Amino acid sequence: MLAFHSDAHSLALPPGHRFPQSKYRLLREHFEREPGLLRMQPAPAATEGELALVHTPDYIDAVLHGHLSAAAQREIGFPWSPSMAERSRRSVGASIAAARAALAEGVAANMAGGTHHAYADKGSGYCVFNDVAVAARLMQAEWSRSRRELLQVLVIDLDVHQGNGTAAIFRDDGTVFTFSMHGARNFPFRKEPSDLDVELPDGCADAAYLGALEVALDEVWRRCRPGLAFYLAGADPHEGDRLGRLKLSNGGMVERDRRVLDALRERRIPVALSMAGGYGHDLATTVAVQVNTLTLAAASWAAWQAAAATAVSERGTG
Structure with a gap:
């Protein structure tokens, strides 16, 4: 399975900062030690034109050229640096590349991403640009040019925090269905309405969570017929x-x-x-959760390939 990484571009964070940026390197290094499941590639950088499919010109300029105000940097949670801007572009580029690969092969991954708190005109909550929103818009544009038909997109957001930026970007847009299942009392404290929101109480454990997910997915399939999905597989539940x-x-x-x-x-x-969020007391625990996610994704990719090979064989003998 193709997986795209962008951990070469680090953030200049002060000592004790809560954002666990090293988890992305640790995740990549795990699969380097156990080759065979993932075809890992460095993420390309999203272009300004691609970012502009979602984000406002003034905001793009402020991020890329260092004009973010102190207040804007506080809301994002990162100090600005050239590396921060480059990392943000490549996080979006990873989701673009993963979406193209998924349309070709069934399953692919961004080994970071899931920056769902970013709005069109601002960042928030450790999210600078909204990688899934940009990738969704670009895939729709490319699909429309090549197929001359509309690509319906589904966002399944299972990060523990509500995808407020994504919900705001796609508000009243019938071509993108946004589903977020998250902690009711967790950040962001002002939620934006998704097409489907499921709020969970503090302390929600396996049985209740999985039951709520089953009911929600049934509702998604009733209301949405997507040609492409984005899955934000946060480790933070x-x-x-x-x-x-x-x-x-x-x-x-x-x-x-x-x-x-x-x-x-x-x-x-x-x-x-x-991969979206993950802030374990023990960072190795978070990495292990995301290793499991990517391992399952690779198995799903393999099943896609097997099904495709069977279909080709059946056509050849039919």
Whole structure:
């Protein structure tokens, strides 16, 4: 399975900063030690034109050329630096590349991304540009040019924090269905309405979570017929997360990912994953959760390839 990484571009964070940027390097290094599952590639940088499919020109200029105000940097949570701007462009580029690969092969991944708190005109909550929103808009444009038909997009956001920026960007847009399942009392404290929001109480554990997910997915399939999905597979619902406030076990997280990936594959809906949040007390725990997610995604990719090979064989003998 193709997976795109952008951890070469680091953030200039002060000591003690809560953002665990090293997890992206650790995730890549894990799969370098165990080759075979992922075809890892460095992420390309999104162009200004691609960013402009979602973000306002003034905001793009401020990020890329260092004009963000002190207040804007505080809301994002990162100090500006050239590397911060480049990292943000490549995080978007990774989701663009993963979406193209998913449309070709069934499943692909951004080994970071999921920056769902970014709005069209501002960043927030460790999110600078909204990678999924930009990738969705670009895939729709490319699909329309090549197929002369509309690409319906589904966003499945299972980060523990509501995808407020994504919901705002696609508000009243019938071509993109946004589904977010998140902690009711967690950040952001002012939620934006998604097409489908499921709010969970603090301490929600495996059985209640998976039951809510099943009901929500049934509603998604009733209301949406997508040609492409983006799955924000946040690790922060895990019981070991510092910021999550939910109580999913390792097994619960694996079952969450399996149910989402199986449901998409059964419906032949290509999916681009992003890792989204994860802030474990023990960073190794967060990395292990995301290793499991990518391992399951690679297995789903392999099943897509097997099904495609079978279909070609049947056509050849029919």
